[in-house]
Amino acid sequence: MRVAILWLAGLLALLPGLVAAQDSPLRIEITEGVSRPMPLALRVAGAGDGADQDEGGLAAEIAAVVSADLAGTGLFEIVSPKDAPPVRFDQAVDYVSWKATEIEALVTAEITADAEEMSLRFRLFDIFAGQPLGDGMQFDAPREGWRRAAHKLSDQIYARLTGEEPYFDSRVAFIGESGPATARVKRVGVMDYDGAGLKWLTSGEDLVLSPRFSPDGRTVLYTSYAGGLPQIMAIDVETVTSSALTRDATAMSFAPRYSPGGQWVAFSREKDGNTDIWIMRVSNPGFAQRLTQGPSIDTAPSWSPDGQRIVFESNRSGSSQLYVMRADGSAPERISFGEDGARYGEPQWSPRGDRIAYTRHDGAGSAIGVMRPDGSGETLLSDGPADSGPSWAPNGRVLIFTRSNGDDGVPHLHSVDITGRNMRAVSLNDAASDPAWGPLLP
Amino acid sequence: MRLTLILLSAALALSACGIPDDRQIVSAPAADPYVTGPGGVAVYQGDVNMPGTRLPGDAAPAAPAPGTEFAAVGTTVYFGESAADLSDEARRTLTRQAAWLTQNSAYAAVIEGHADEPGTREFNLALGARRATSVREYLVANGVAPGRIRTLSYGKERPASICGAEPSCLERNRRAVTQVSQSQAGV
Incomplete structure (x- = not known):
């Protein structure tokens, strides 16, 4: 099975606030031993506005796999703060409201799927710096390959936040x-x-x-x-x-x-x-x-x-x-x-x-x-x-x-x-x- | 059946006195069946039904009577930790095996070497092969044609007993088992 990866360069242009270069980017150092996991919010949704319930179900399954991957490292804590602002993929992130929560990194993802194919798009945001961390990406996979697509997403988040090579999409x-x-x-x-x-x-x-x-x-x-x-x-x-x-x-x-x-x-x-x-x-x-x-x-x-x-x-x-x-x-x-x-x-x-x-x-x-x-x-x-x-x-x-x-x-x-x-x-x-x-x- | 035999220390001391010095220079059995019990008495913890195990005072092994089943001469010999050298006891068992194989020339032998749980899987595979080879070399030195004997190692994959860290249990797994079959002897 192949998982196709596309960079969402075009979509990024829609996003505001790509300016300030960070002095110290959001980063976990694995070798020093992490005493406090990084609080991370994960928002995975079906693209079909709830009309396609199957798509929403797939989104929930993917969110569960990504949560297990990231929390399983001991480096991240997946958190859903009560006071979190609403999130819509392809719309600007309300950094001000997110900064009021404990969240340090936000992952947004959108799933489209039919019986044979699925597609997953995602972005990662550094809340503290108020800007995206890396480009958005899209993974295309056969429907039955959804777990691999989820692991690919986890790999991207892990690699960007730790600076290490990833390992989730492996056997x-x-x-x-x-x-x-x-x-x-x-x-x-x-x-x-x-x-x-x-x-x-x-x-x-x-x-x-x-x-x-x-x-x-x-x-x-x-x-x-x-x-x-x-x-x-x-x-x-x-x-x-x-x-x-x-x-x-x-x-x-x-x-x-x-x-x-x-x-x-x-x-x-x-x-x-x-x-x-x-x-x-x-x-x-x-x-x-x-x-x-x-x-x-x-x-x-x-x-x-x-x-x-x-x-x-x-x-x-x-x-x-x-x-x-x-x-x-x-x-x-x-x-x-x-x-x-x-x-x-x-x-x-x-x-x-x-x-x-x-x-x-x-x-x-x-x-x-x-x-x-x-x-x-x-x-x-x-x-x-x-x-x-x-x-x-x-x-x-x-x-x-x-x-x-x-x-x-x-x-x-x-x-x-x-x-x-x-x-x-x-x-x-x-x-x-x-x-x-x-x-x-x- | 498992037998515990307690020898009075006085009796042991007597016999020890009678042994000349040079007779004491023998390599200790790899798996010493004796342990020191309460009051300094020697406690025999071997299994008297285990082929190849002799009680003190038994006569030296004789060639098996014709028609003896192979199992009766003793199929299994035991080794020390990480060792492949043959104890006196193992040699006696293998002497009987060689005599049996000489009498029963239609049989071929496969020697399976085994190791106990401590140690890595791959080291124990190599160690089991070394033990099987020790047995093979002894049988060949005692007149069995090399072509009738094959060796094989199971490492720690086929323990005789399921042990924790119990030493007396682990020693039952450090073994080489000779299996005979009436097949293409001489091949």
């Missing part, structure tokens, strides 16, 4: 789990980042592990036991057709991860008990090259966003720790130094490049942490005791991970931002693990 691949832990049934699923739009990609007949999105979001790699020995499969998300990237009668391949450009896959290959990191070309997977040597276990590779380096987990020091090497396998350097026997694993390099997320195991259990690529600035983001498998949102500011609760050990997905704030469960009925956050959709 997460994961493993759905059912049945007892001793005979767990596992399936690869994909869903919108907020748990909607669930789609299963495998049947549950074969044990499957560790899904990973391609950089374009069209393909998911995973590890399958379908042939007996675990091998790496690639599945097309749209058509749900899969093909094997590795076929080896005597070696197990697992832990795949695409290079940022999508031409290469780094993975673990086990032969005669020894596991090393290899890379293969997606276009010619038979041509694989080993990057690590020696008898230690080297696994869980993840590329830096520039494709020049790979972080991985190795027990070459005696316990699992994180190492960074060049993408040709040279110059491995240890970056984690667990005190009191702490072990580090399943690293993922942030798409922004500034942090590496990982799972840290110690006597108290396992928790999610981040550190800089040189190993400094180690920060634990969760308390555990059974958190694992962090995966970055496309903007590198939020992580999704697996939390296994209590005695039953049933896993669920949670998310947290990189300041450790805003811990929340992802709304999904199924037990789920091993999330892999895909790219922002075009």
Whole structure:
């Protein structure tokens, strides 16, 4: 599905007051930790003046999705003040009356829709500065794609108010789990980042592990036991057709991860008990090259966003720790130094490049942490005791991970931002693990 | 059935005195079934029905009688934390497995390596493979043709027991299980 984006440049000309350049534009700094969410008013209406009730219903549904997206970040509070002035799209905003409320940012949007198509127009206003924040925009989408149109709107608001890249219009691949832990049934699923739009990609007949999105979001790699020995499969998300990237009668391949450009896959290959990191070309997977040597276990590779380096987990020091090497396998350097026997694993390099997320195991259990690529600035983001498998949102500011609760050990997905704030469960009925956050959709 | 056996510490002390120094230099079993109980007595917490577990004083394992089911020689061996080396107990079980496989040449074996819950999924996959390979190498060293043995790792995906952080439970999941089937032996 495509969502078309149009700039509302022509319409903007209708609006008054586009003059004063702001000294300090309305802005939330995520990295400093937000103690007070920004109060924001959201006015989404059907264009049909209430004559088309269906349009009004769609407007309400879109408003609910946008509210959930923005409030879900912990950075915004969606407020409807009693003393707010009336709002009509394409008419001037009554800044004076809005300034009398607590509102700092106003979003107005108008929906037009028929049975097949829908269109969403929106504007964002900085109440304090008394002027629009960025241009108005229009999203055209098939009617059934209304959730994506809503996420696109949220992305625009988030990006303009935080200065960060957005992430709402994105999907997460994961493993759905059912049945007892001793005979767990596992399936690869994909869903919108907020748990909607669930789609299963495998049947549950074969044990499957560790899904990973391609950089374009069209393909998911995973590890399958379908042939007996675990091998790496690639599945097309749209058509749900899969093909094997590795076929080896005597070696197990697992832990795949695409290079940022999508031409290469780094993975673990086990032969005669020894596991090393290899890379293969997606276009010619038979041509694989080993990057690590020696008898230690080297696994869980993840590329830096520039494709020049790979972080991985190795027990070459005696316990699992994180190492960074060049993408040709040279110059491995240890970056984690667990005190009191702490072990580090399943690293993922942030798409922004500034942090590496990982799972840290110690006597108290396992928790999610981040550190800089040189190993400094180690920060634990969760308390555990059974958190694992962090995966970055496309903007590198939020992580999704697996939390296994209590005695039953049933896993669920949670998310947290990189300041450790805003811990929340992802709304999904199924037990789920091993999330892999895909790219922002075009 | 699970049996708790309490050995008087006096009896243990006696036997310890009689062991020459060089006999004490043996690697400790990876999963020590003994813990120190109240009053310093040694408490046996192993499962006497678990194949491969012997009580003190049992005779050394003999080759299985012809016609013995494979399960009776012991299908499973256990490992220490993050380790893949074979304990003396594991070696005894595998010696019986090798003898059985030698007697029953129409069977092929698949060795499944497993890990406990702590540790990452992908590390544990590699660790399970290493454990299965340890078993395979021991069986081959004891005369089983390499072509009859395949290895496979399930990592922590197929635990034998559902454990919290209970150490005595977790150790049951650090294992390698030998499965035999009457298929194309020698392939």
